[in-house]
Amino acid sequence: MNSEKLLHLFENREGEYVSGETISQELNVSRTAVWKHIRKLESLGFRFDASRKLGYKLVFKPDRLSEAELSDRLRTERFGRTLRLLDEVDSTQNVARKLAEDGAPEGTLVVAELQTQGKGRMGRSWISPYGKGIWMSMVLRPQVPIHFAPQLTLLTAVALCRSLMRVTGLTIGIKWPNDLQIEGKKISGILLESTAEDERLRYVIAGVGISANLEEDDYTPEVSDKATSLRIAAGKPFDRTQIIADFMLEWEQLFNVYQSGGFDAIIPLWEALSVSLHKPAVLLTPQGVIEGTPVGLDASGAIIVEKASGERAVVFSADMGEPST
Amino acid sequence: MNSEKLLHLFENREGEYVSGETISQELNVSRTAVWKHIRKLESLGFRFDASRKLGYKLVFKPDRLSEAELSDRLRTERFGRTLRLLDEVDSTQNVARKLAEDGAPEGTLVVAELQTQGKGRMGRSWISPYGKGIWMSMVLRPQVPIHFAPQLTLLTAVALCRSLMRVTGLTIGIKWPNDLQIEGKKISGILLESTAEDERLRYVIAGVGISANLEEDDYTPEVSDKATSLRIAAGKPFDRTQIIADFMLEWEQLFNVYQSGGFDAIIPLWEALSVSLHKPAVLLTPQGVIEGTPVGLDASGAIIVEKASGERAVVFSADMGEPST
Known part of the structure; x- marks a missing residue:
């Protein structure tokens, strides 16, 4: 059994208590296994009411992305058109890298609800709780020499910043080279892993983490001095599907501009959004x-x-x- | 059983015939298994005399590298000091990449007698028969931004060209960017695979193939128009251990110069050896x-x-x- 089946059982009995006995019989597993899967779902943000007499009732479901809905709302040609939406992964970077090695096309997108080993820059870890953020990695196959790989990091920051400002109405700036900030606090991280043969880039795995709907208590006091979320900054949650779809479109358009016209067109866009220029x-x-x-x-x-x-x-x-x- | 044990048995009975029966008993395997391993060794360049009455006699052993001998002759501090000498691999690049991902130190060297899937530039395959060439890959961890990765390819070509000329006395030139040639025919290929996080190189796997002792009949007529070996060019075979040891020293010294002084010191060395300059x-x-x-x-x-x-x-x-x- 996996937790998915248990969840479907509760979703088919919305608002009802289901006894451990019933679950155990319907799914053909032990009572202990039922209890373990309830705990697992709780760790992912689901909330249950437990009654000794009546059993369990599902009282809160975290926000979950849907592959069908996301695909439906994409307005891109390539970015996100090959889509892997996963519940839990070690790191979306690892999943995307394997896909790239196996020949996945440019624009292949991996999104996960939860990362157990989210990767930040320089081996730092990255807080990525279930259903609240956007943790994703995309396969890029740019036709540029390895010298230019860092330009893609800057381009990605520009695309993300522009699309997030449009969707949220918040003022967001880019701290060099690629952190997105609201009033000095980080709301997004970007990590590009490049693989090249001699001077030719074979592929780039672009990892993007967006602290979309994280809440105050998702952060330790130490981290909350330096990081925030779109939800905290705006005082309301956002539709993650819309954020992703909008970002994909902006990113693909900028990437096309870059592929045809080079980095010159990207420089003024980055400079306009940067919070790192003209101060010591x-x-x-x-x-x-x-x-x-x-x-x-x-x-x-x-x-x-x-x-x-x-x-x-x-x-x-x-x-x-x-x-x- | 592996072929290695069978080989030791023959090496302990130099010049003698050993019956299939004896081998089968001593190694505790079937007669069919013995025959299969004989065939396997023949495919690696070993030659046996087979007599229905007497059994098998080992009559020719291909040149084999020895880890102890190579380690003993190294004059480097780091390059080659962690050494994996393998008989047969798919590609030394793959072995070295796994070691690098597992944290292998700079200078870790993988050398194989035979590659079944040798990698050339741009996915081209590379002829790498048993015991005649030098097929190797080294882990580099240069402290330079990704922009500079292509400089390492040029540096490697310079180090290899200088050391091969010294050991063989042949005149060897570099065709841009990194092919080594004798009178217009290729004798060596270099392939650097880089992995970076944003602008930071995590590691570089430097693959070097040297057609050291290949003979005329190792090449198809089509390939022999474009490729040759040190042995064919000089009319005599070379000590592969000496070639590797000398290359390691030259490479480490140039790499140290580069790490402390940058690429400026490498440019005139490359230009002096290049056969690609000053002609249309x-x-x-x-x-x-x-x-x-x-x-x-x-x-x-x-x-x-x-x-x-x-x-x-x-x-x-x-x-x-x-x-x-």
Whole structure:
């Protein structure tokens, strides 16, 4: 038995109590197994009323995405058109990478309700509770040399930021290179994993995590200083299907612009949304600390930093912070 | 049983015939299994004399690398110091990638006597018969952004070319970007597979195939127009252990120079060995055909091509050919 069958049983008896005995008989499993699956569903956000006499009643179902509904609302040609909607995965990146190795077409999208080992940048973990966020990975097969892979990260941040602002009405900014923030708190992370042979990109797995409908108590106090969700910021939950469908369309359109016209068209869009430009910053690079004011992106996607001396540095990779005052 | 045990049995009875009956008893396998393993060893280049009365005698052993001997002759600090010497693999790239994912240190080297699915550039296959070539892959963990991955391909070609010329005394040139040639015929191929998270390289698997001791009849007539071996070119076989040990040292030294001083130090070395500069060429790029004269590398490792108009193009990725006359 899996928890899915138990859930269907409750969904067919909406509002009713079902005795453990009945469940055990209908699904042909032990009472202990029934109890374990109830606990499992509770851990995913389902809530049950348990009565010694009457049995269990399903009283709350978390929001769940539907493959049919999402497919129906997509307005894209390729992005999301091959779709894997999964309940629980270790990491959508791993699932998408396997699909890519097996030849999945560009635009193949993996979305999961729950990640047990969500991946953030540099091996950091990522909070991804059931049914509240959008945890997804997409297969890209861009026809560009490996040099340009970082441009795709910036492009993805632009597409996500534009579509989220449109859907939510919130003001969202991009912290270099690719964190989305509302009033300094992170609401989304992007991680692109690239695989290349010599200078040719074989594929890119673009991982996007959106803290859509997470609530205050999903965050530890420590994390809530640095992270928030669309729901917390707006004071209301959002339709995750709409968020995904809108993002897919924006992303595909920008990707097409990029493939035909190059990165030049993306630079001003990124710069317009960035919250990292024109104010003093400290950049921790693998080669050492750079202090200065980021002034824009160069043609390759690196950030241009103007130092106090007037000298300009081009930074490919760094953690960016504010100078201590 | 594996073929290895059968081989040891013959090696302990050098020059003697051993009856199928004896082998079958000593190794506790059927006569049919013995016959199958003899055939397997023959396919790897071993030769047996078979007599109905006396049994089998091992009459020819192909050259085999020894882990102990190779380790002993290495003069490196890291390159090759973690060593996996395998008899038969699908592809050394696959073995090395798994090791890298499991955290293998930089310099981990995989060498195989035989590849059943040797990988060339762009999915092309690669002839890699038993015991005659050097088929290897190494784990690199360079501290450079993904932009610079193609520089490592050029660096590897320089290290291999310099070390092979020193060991063999032959004149060897580099065809852009990374084929090694003797008088226009390919003797070595290099394939670097990179894996990155955003702009950070996680690891690079550097695959190197060297047609060391292949003989005329290892090549089909079609291939022998375009490829040769060190043995054919020099008229004598070479010590593969020495080739590997010398390459490891040259490669490690160049890699150290690169890590501390950047690509600038590598450019003149590559240009000095290149056979692709200063003569007309046709480059088939993903963006179209470029005709012109390659004049050198730019700071990122791309090739600079001067067109008839005097205009210069910078090419990251292409197949290079000669103009038809």
